[in-house]
Amino acid sequence: MARPGTEELRRRNRAALLEQLHRHGPQTRAELTEALGLNRSTIATIATDLAESGHIQETTGRSTGSAGRPSTLVECVPKAESVAAVEIRADRVRFALFGLGGEVLERAESPLLTGVEGPAAAEAAAALVGGSGAEAVAAVPGLVDAGAVAHSTELGWTGRDVAADLAAATSREWRVVDTATAAAVGEWSRGDAHDATRLLYLHGGRGLTAGLVVEGRAQRGGSIQLGHIVVEPGGLACACGLRGCLEAEMEAFGYAEDIESATAAAGMGDAAARDGLRRSGEDLGRALGAVVTATGPDEILFGGWLRELYLSAAAPVRSALAETTLPHLRSRLRLRTPVLGEEGPLIGAAETGFAALIDRMR
Amino acid sequence: MARPGTEELRRRNRAALLEQLHRHGPQTRAELTEALGLNRSTIATIATDLAESGHIQETTGRSTGSAGRPSTLVECVPKAESVAAVEIRADRVRFALFGLGGEVLERAESPLLTGVEGPAAAEAAAALVGGSGAEAVAAVPGLVDAGAVAHSTELGWTGRDVAADLAAATSREWRVVDTATAAAVGEWSRGDAHDATRLLYLHGGRGLTAGLVVEGRAQRGGSIQLGHIVVEPGGLACACGLRGCLEAEMEAFGYAEDIESATAAAGMGDAAARDGLRRSGEDLGRALGAVVTATGPDEILFGGWLRELYLSAAAPVRSALAETTLPHLRSRLRLRTPVLGEEGPLIGAAETGFAALIDRMR
Structure with missing residues (x-):
């Protein structure tokens, strides 16, 4: 078989x-x-190339070995390549410019009015981002399909082409990922989930979404409307028009605004609060059973306010999941909480941009 | 940016x-x-290369154009490359050797005893296949994960490393895909589903499985145990140990053996048969709602005995699906029946092999 050219x-x-x-991070040769x-x-040849193009530098750094002799470290030059990441939320747009190596070079945010439309949110993002970054990536809470938000409980958007709105506002191309998928990429790249091959990240905001990433990469079709898995056929009316959706059954909006009060009350022995958390945990576990059966993850991270719910109601979540998932699928599944907190979506959006940027160099 | 070598x-x-x-198929230059x-x-250069290596030939074929002058067609030489495909079922092993272009060069099958174990099934496959084909691919009904069958209702296997069994019996490497995924690849490649980007194929055998293929390619994690989506929490006991699984609720085994009788009786006005089909259709539609929400297909094919169920109970399937799936996900979804019938899994297994074979040539 022939070999690729030199x-x-x-x-x-x-x-x-x-x-x-x-x-x-920095490493020796x-x-x-x-x-x-x-x-x-x-x-040596590659390092010389990359030093000449300004992408890396060599510094005398940490001591290694028994002699304690300082060794030369190779490291990225953060400003050599950068990615602009924004996260659009119901109440604000957050922006960070990430340099090569993952360092944050700039950071800013601006408030959004409740019920803001796509073009207005894009204008707010444009004002923060300008022309910065070789790639621009936006994380948006909802069902994202080919750059458009098909459905977002949190933003109240349906069929909104956010990539086009952002492109119109900034005269450049954007990648759009859903917030849960972005957070999953973040946790895989810079958090504690690097061992997960198929990582499912659950995002609790004003809506409940999930993102599946495979080996750290966002997947087409990996944006999942967890909140609209029907857990109670014919159940409570949901804002989406269906009945018995997880979001409706969990009364997600109440928790989203005040999960801390609910968990605190339950901790103080409030029977109604305890019962609510238990039932919410069971509903969540059952919805997850279906998602796990359909997508086969090996790790699930409970993010946003679902983190608090999971920490307070792990037992009902686990038992409902056990009742709705084949033993084989459960046996390889870890349930955990994310480590990057609110930074996850921005970090993951940036890493999605860096992956594209590095792919282009190949 | 540098260009790849000549x-x-x-x-x-x-x-x-x-x-x-x-x-x-055959085409003009x-x-x-x-x-x-x-x-x-x-x-011209490539065609000369491939003719010299025996992969293609040029023939004077059909008449084209107004003058009716016969034009020269370029076509594959079927025997130049071949792939051995087997389908393991509860009652038999089917084998076909496919040549380049998709032609069947050989075909054979042998019976299996009910309750056969993995090594015995592999021996039966080995006797049929021998050393034929540059690639060997097996389709197995069940949850396939990295060459192993984690769970198969149809075969009664749990945690069976079929790839290893086949390798031991034949002294060669095997690819293993689940039957539903193989059929999906077949329908995409040689059936009528080529327009589907995310194709979900439902396979009704003694168990209910599903396979998701993206742009015609089998996906890691695309092997789905449709029959073990829980549609009735706390419902009927299932052989897998869970309760309320789709398979258990649909009394899938009865239908699997005799869906024709049930649909015939319903057609004759038998109220119990009609009611059974309607309820089964509703259960199937609800299970699909969860799978569609989690995986976002744009086409679903009802294969195996689910074809007959769908043809008899399309209305309850569709209405239950509509009650459990967001409008956006439904709006782009086509529901259809497959066109390749029983050949789908073998054809798809072969195409999985050809995809690997052609990838290796790049």
Whole structure:
């Protein structure tokens, strides 16, 4: 079988080295040699290339080895490449500019009026972002399909082409991912979920959404409207027009605004609060049973206000999940809470941009 | 940006041309030029290469144009590359050897005893397949994960490493896909579902499974135990240990053996049969609501005995689906029956092998 040309190999190796430093931070040449499976002279050539193009620098850093001799570390130059990430919420737009290696170079946010429409939200994002970043990525809470928000309980949008709104406001291209998927990418890249092959992130905002990422990458069709899994056929009317949706049955809006009060009251022995949490946990576990059967994740992270719900109602969530999921699917499944908190969606949106940026270098 | 080397481009183009002929059948050089976006001299060079390696041949074929002058057609040489496909069922193993272009070169089957174990099924497959085919692919009904059958209602297997059993019996490597996923790949490649981006195929055998393929390719995690979506919490006991599974609620085993009698009786006005079909359709529609919400397909095919159920109970399936799926997800969803019948899983298993074989040529 023929081998790829020399220049192509060199390009691929450059991208691989940059990705390695971007993901894992400063390393010695010896560590890079080991991690990438390339020989020392190839690493030296690539490092020279990347230093010349301004992407990396070598610094004398930490002491290693028994002699305590300081070794030279290779690291990204943060400003060499950057990605603009925004998160659109019901009440505000958050922005951060991330440099190579994941450092935050700039940060800003601006309030949004309740019930804001797509173009107005895009204008607010445009004012924050301007032309910054080689890639621009927006995280939006809802069902995202090919750049458009098909349904968002949180924003009250249906069929809103956010990518087009953002492009019109900024005269540049945007990637749009749903907030749950962005948070999943974030937790996989910079959180504590790197071992998960199929990671399902649950996002509790004003609506309940989920994002499935496979090996850290957002998937087409991975944006899941968890809140609209019907857990009670013919049950309570939901704002979406269906009946018995998880969101409606959990009275999600009440919790979204004040999960802390509910968990505090339950902690104080309030029977109604305890019962509400238990039943909500059961409903959530049952909805998850269907999602797990259909998508086969190996890790689930409970994010947003679902974190508090899970911490207070882990037992009912787990028992309802156990009653609705085959043993094989349960046996490999870890349930956990995310570690990046509110930063997850922005970090993940940025990592989605960096993945595209590094792919283009190959 | 640097361009790939000449030899690599040539290799890619050869693979693209072969894939085009494999998928779409004999074509003129002018049609190939058009389809692949390459110029005539490039097509001529590749065609010469592939003719020399024995993969294609040129024949004087059909008349085209107003003058009725016969034009030269480029076509695959079926025996140049072949893939061995087997389908393991509860009662038999089916085998077909497919040549390039999709032609069946050999076909055979042998009975299996009820309750057969993995190694015995693998021995039966080995006797049929021998060393034939450059790739060997098995379709197995159940939840397939990394070559192993985690759960199969139809075969009664749990945690059976079929890929290892087949490898041990034949001294070669095997790919294993679940039957529903294989059938989905078949319908996408050689059936009538090529327009579907995310195709969900439902397979009714002794158990109910589903396979999700994206742009015709089997997905890791795309093997879905449809029969074990819980549609009735706390409902009927299922053989898997859960309660209220779709399979248990539909009394799937009875239908699997005799759906024709049930639909015939309903057609004759038997009220109990009609009621059973309606309720089964509703249960199926509700289970699908959850699967559609979690996976976002744009087409669903009702295969195996679910074809008959759907043809007799389309209205309750559709109404239950409408009650459990967001309008956006429904609006782009087509419900249909497959066109390849019993051949779907074998054809799809073979196409999975050809996809791997052609990928290796790139």
